[in-house]
Amino acid sequence: MPRFTPYAxxxxxxxxxxxxxxxxTGALATPFLNRRxxxxxxxxxxxxxxxxxxxxxxxxxxxxHNVKFKSKYYTGGDNMLGLIAQSPPGTYxxxxxxxxxxxxxxxxxxxxxxxxxxxxxxxxxxxFQQFPGHWSGGELYSVFTRFGFLGVAYNTDAIxxxxxxxxxxxxxxxxxxxxxHFDWHLPNLGQMSLLNGNASPYDIDGNAxxxxxxxxxxxxxxxxxxxxxxxxxxxxxxxxxxxxxxIGDWITGVLEKNGAHVRTAIPEEGGLQWTESFSIGxxxxxxxxxxxxxxxxxxxxxxxxSANMAAYPAMIPNKKxxxxxxxxTPEEAKRQGMLLGxxxxxxxxxxxxxxxxxxxxxxxxxxxxDFWSDYKGS
Amino acid sequence: MSDFNRNPLIDWAxxxxxxxxxxxxxxxxxxxxxxxxxxxxFPSLPLGGFSTKWYVAVATDPLVWEGLQNTLAVGLTVxxxxxxxxxxxxxTDFRYRFFGKPVYLALALLPPTIPVVILxxxxxxFLSRVELSGHGYSVMIAHVVMCAPFAMAIIRLRLSQMDxxxxxxxxxxxxxxxxxxxxxxxxxxxxxxxxxxxxxxxxSFDEFAVAWFVSGLNETLPVKVLGFLQGxxxxxINAIGTFVFxxxxxxVILAQVLLMxxxxxxxxxxxxxx
Amino acid sequence: MRKSITLYGLTFSLxxxxxxxxxxxxxxxxxxxxxxxxxxxxxxxxxxxxxxWVRMYGxxxxxxxxxxxxxxxxxxxxxxxxxxxxxxxxxxxxxxETARRWSVFLMVIPFFTSYIVRVYSWQVFLSDxxxxxxxxxxxxxxxxxxxxxxxxxxxxYLTLSFPLVVLLQxxxxxxxxxxxxxxxxxxxxxxxxxxxxxxxxxxxxGLVIAALFCFILTFxxxxxxxxxxxxxxxxxxxxxTDTTKSGQQWPRAAVIALTMIATxxxxxxxxxxxxxxxxxx
Numbered sequence: 001m002p003r004f005t006p007y008a009x010x011x012x013x014x015x016x017x018x019x020x021x022x023x024x025t026g027a028l029a030t031p032f033l034n035r036r037x038x039x040x041x042x043x044x045x046x047x048x049x050x051x052x053x054x055x056x057x058x059x060x061x062x063x064x065h066n067v068k069f070k071s072k073y074y075t076g077g078d079n080m081l082g083l084i085a086q087s088p089p090g091t092y093x094x095x096x097x098x099x100x101x102x103x104x105x106x107x108x109x110x111x112x113x114x115x116x117x118x119x120x121x122x123x124x125x126x127x128f129q130q131f132p133g134h135w136s137g138g139e140l141y142s143v144f145t146r147f148g149f150l151g152v153a154y155n156t157d158a159i160x161x162x163x164x165x166x167x168x169x170x171x172x173x174x175x176x177x178x179x180x181h182f183d184w185h186l187p188n189l190g191q192m193s194l195l196n197g198n199a200s201p202y203d204i205d206g207n208a209x210x211x212x213x214x215x216x217x218x219x220x221x222x223x224x225x226x227x228x229x230x231x232x233x234x235x236x237x238x239x240x241x242x243x244x245x246x247i248g249d250w251i252t253g254v255l256e257k258n259g260a261h262v263r264t265a266i267p268e269e270g271g272l273q274w275t276e277s278f279s280i281g282x283x284x285x286x287x288x289x290x291x292x293x294x295x296x297x298x299x300x301x302x303x304x305x306s307a308n309m310a311a312y313p314a315m316i317p318n319k320k321x322x323x324x325x326x327x328x329t330p331e332e333a334k335r336q337g338m339l340l341g342x343x344x345x346x347x348x349x350x351x352x353x354x355x356x357x358x359x360x361x362x363x364x365x366x367x368x369x370d371f372w373s374d375y376k377g378s
Numbered sequence: 379m380s381d382f383n384r385n386p387l388i389d390w391a392x393x394x395x396x397x398x399x400x401x402x403x404x405x406x407x408x409x410x411x412x413x414x415x416x417x418x419x420f421p422s423l424p425l426g427g428f429s430t431k432w433y434v435a436v437a438t439d440p441l442v443w444e445g446l447q448n449t450l451a452v453g454l455t456v457x458x459x460x461x462x463x464x465x466x467x468x469x470t471d472f473r474y475r476f477f478g479k480p481v482y483l484a485l486a487l488l489p490p491t492i493p494v495v496i497l498x499x500x501x502x503x504f505l506s507r508v509e510l511s512g513h514g515y516s517v518m519i520a521h522v523v524m525c526a527p528f529a530m531a532i533i534r535l536r537l538s539q540m541d542x543x544x545x546x547x548x549x550x551x552x553x554x555x556x557x558x559x560x561x562x563x564x565x566x567x568x569x570x571x572x573x574x575x576x577x578x579x580x581x582s583f584d585e586f587a588v589a590w591f592v593s594g595l596n597e598t599l600p601v602k603v604l605g606f607l608q609g610x611x612x613x614x615i616n617a618i619g620t621f622v623f624x625x626x627x628x629x630v631i632l633a634q635v636l637l638m639x640x641x642x643x644x645x646x647x648x649x650x651x652x
Numbered sequence: 653m654r655k656s657i658t659l660y661g662l663t664f665s666l667x668x669x670x671x672x673x674x675x676x677x678x679x680x681x682x683x684x685x686x687x688x689x690x691x692x693x694x695x696x697x698x699x700x701x702x703x704x705w706v707r708m709y710g711x712x713x714x715x716x717x718x719x720x721x722x723x724x725x726x727x728x729x730x731x732x733x734x735x736x737x738x739x740x741x742x743x744x745x746x747x748x749e750t751a752r753r754w755s756v757f758l759m760v761i762p763f764f765t766s767y768i769v770r771v772y773s774w775q776v777f778l779s780d781x782x783x784x785x786x787x788x789x790x791x792x793x794x795x796x797x798x799x800x801x802x803x804x805x806x807x808x809y810l811t812l813s814f815p816l817v818v819l820l821q822x823x824x825x826x827x828x829x830x831x832x833x834x835x836x837x838x839x840x841x842x843x844x845x846x847x848x849x850x851x852x853x854x855x856x857x858g859l860v861i862a863a864l865f866c867f868i869l870t871f872x873x874x875x876x877x878x879x880x881x882x883x884x885x886x887x888x889x890x891x892x893t894d895t896t897k898s899g900q901q902w903p904r905a906a907v908i909a910l911t912m913i914a915t916x917x918x919x920x921x922x923x924x925x926x927x928x929x930x931x932x933x
Binding site: 388389392393395396400402413464470482485489490491492495497500501504523530532536559579581583600604616618619 | 661663664666667668669672673679680682683686735736738739741743746758759761762765766768771772773774776777783810811818819820823827843857858861865868869871872874888893896905906912913921928
């Protein structure tokens with residue numbers, strides 16, 4: 001390298017570098033001290049939405065198996081897929097994704113086949129034992145761990161419960177410029193499809209698809225913005241948006257706990273269900289450990305942690321998990337409607353009020369997405 | 379410049395305007411500082427109680443420290459390498475004319491024009507094929523590519539203010555090319571080299587989109603900030619922001635003091651500032 | 653001017669060339685190739701198919717976003733340049749040596765605080781119940797909708813580019829030969845006329861480069877239009893993200909990216925050509 005760095009710069013920089021390194025190592029060493037007392041923990045990698053590998057969820061498992069989670073959080077399923085596609089196989093041992101992406105991960109061959117006998121599906125509610133998106137050709141590729149509903153998210157100071165009981169609330173005059181969209185075509189267009197009365201919102205013929213487009217377009221003048229996760233959070237919280245389409249308790253629940261006046265209602269036209277599940281990455285060197293983790297997080301103990309996850313709350317598919325949750329954190333079980341022996345979320349599902357969010361069946365995913373871009377641009 | 383044209387009113391108006399400009403630049407930083415001590419999770423008026431819990435949360439998160447260490451290592455290396463490369467390119471453009479120069483310049487200036495999301499994917503695709511992805515140095519490689527053009531532009535700008543005959547004069551006085559570089563070019567471009575070091579380091583400190591893709595599991599701090607922001611909107615981002623701000627302020631002030639001491643001690647050759 | 657290839661010359665010219673050839677050219681070529689690939693079963697397949705280009709260029713929303721982004725970035729460059737100039741001018745000519753030095757350092761500071769944190773922070777100022785509207789309400793005005801508007805996007809763009817524009821302008825203003833200005837004054841040249849006929853032409857290169865960097869930064873930025881502009885209407889950078897959401901459509905995103913690169917290159921070479929026109933070298 002050519003030498004032209006001025007003398008003064010190199011000295012300052014050197015001292016600065018030294019100081020910075022000392023500072024950083026000193027600080028780094030502290031949190032690791034107690035763990036060093038035992039054997040070096042095995043490292044296992046997880047690719048997930050934010051929060052899934054935070055201490056409130058993984059600490060117990062880490063201690064029991066002398067494991068250390070190394071996490072990578074993504075902020076969108078498509079970036080996640082792109083990342084996996086271009087990374088060396090085996091980079092990620094565990095992959096948490098939504099059911100729609102499990103289908104894509106599987107079709108592209110990025111995840112391992114699993115043995116159903118390894119997991120406690122018999123503890124699950126019957127309707128969750130063979131969740132469609134997680135199985136392919138009779139084989140299991142992903143284990144269901146948590147779910148939630150999407151409906152009308154609204155500001156309780158501005159909108160009444162009655163108004164929020166239909167998707168038509170988005171068209172109210174007082175919400176002009178105050179309706180936000182969570183920026184992803186699937187949940188939004190699914191809600192429009194439900195409003196149009198389609199029994200299977202994602203399995204619709206050409207005619208019904210045209211009608212969905214029409215309904216959606218008529219909403220455009222009400223819309224104040226299209227937001228990602230963070231944007232949705234803050235615009236609901238600071239009242240910039242009074243209602244947001246395409247989300248549910250996974251956002252409003254967190255806000256509610258922090259004192260914001262927002263809530264999600266499942267309207268009479270029905271709600272949508274999102275689902276998260278764990279898969280083992282193709283080529284993982286620690287598949288055994290990964291399996292142990294999935295077993296843990298889908299057991300009653302792990303499910304309770306999952307339901308109470310600090311980052312965002314969710315419902316759990318394991319019935320034994322419900323029982324334990326009622327004992328350990330009854331308020332949260334109550335808030336989320338997961339108490340056995342009274343009206344609960346399973347009744348909503350069994351009453352046909354809830355449809356799975358999924359990839360469009362009769363149209364291609366591109367058609368839906370292209371329409372969404374057109375909608376945003378119009 | 380003492381002459382009839384000096385009007386104190388206009389001088390003060392201009393100075394006031396400059397102060398307003400600083401206010402605009404520092405307003406979001408100040409707000410972030412204030413809200414980092416706010417008890418509430420979400421920033422809104424009126425303020426909640428005073429709390430340092432977000433600092434505690436950041437300070438006790440080993441992943442943040444790991445990210446910070448990566449960021450510092452990457453930022454320092456990137457600023458030095460990118461400034462060196464950028465200096466070379468700027469000098470080449472200033473001094474030489476050769477076949478294919480437009481291509482050379484295009485290669486030197488193209489990177490910042492590529493949208494980061496897709497540059498990230500393309501970089502990862504390449505680096506993982508040559509087994510250079512997923513490390514701290516992967517981010518470094520990518521950031522040098524992205525930062526060198528900034529360094530080049532800043533240094534080239536300074537060179538364009540130099541009289542090209544100055545270097546030739548040095549040669550005529552018997553200096554070698556290397557000597558001319560040392561005694562004419564380097565002193566003359568010194569302020570620009572410093573600026574380039576700072577700016578490239580800063581660009582690297584702040585880059586998260588490409589880093590998200592190529593860093594794999596060895597993430598830098600900005601990638602984590604992105605997670606805090608998009609994943610859960612936590613005031614921790616304000617705490618980290620304030621911490622980084624205060625640190626860089628301290629460094630800048632230190633550098634200032636050191637520089638002033640130095641320039642007081644000896645006269646700098648071609649510093650043509652009055 | 654010596655022209656032969658020497659070790660001396662290569663020492664300075666080669667490192668950048670080698671680095672960019674090694675670590676940049678391939679990703680760039682990959683990007684071009686990618687735009688001809690196809691997607692089957694959510695997996696990218698090497699291919700040579702112009703379908704992505706045909707489909708993207710045939711879409712109205714693409715051109716809409718294109719011209720919107722172009723207009724936004726051009727406005728940002730003009731606004732930033734005009735707003736920054738009096739500030740750089742004051743720092744360069746009205747501040748004392750010490751104040752000037754501090755000003756430069758202060759303008760560098762924002763680069764060290766995360767852009768995304770600063771943008772997020774602006775939300776507190778701009779929202780309907782935010783600081784600015786609260787202040788306006790106090791004097792009986794407003795409220796004004798600023799968040800999720802083009803105004804918001806512009807504030808974000810300025811947050812991103814303003815300090816850099818000031819610094820680059822300052823760099824060229826600081827080193828203007830002051831005897832020129834004194835000469836103008838001695839010739840009884842008016843204040844404004846001096847600025848327009850002496851200062852600006854002398855600092856032209858820096859002013860144009862500053863505006864160019866502002867254009868480059870804002871043209872590709874997605875943070876401001878998303879967090880302060882509410883993503884409505886979408887810019888090209890947002891459209892790129894959108895496009896990938898149809899099951900790994902990175903090839904079509906590559907088409908958008910390449911179009912952006914071509915546009916920026918054209919603008920950059922035009923600007924540089926303009927900046928150096930009429931100069932000796």
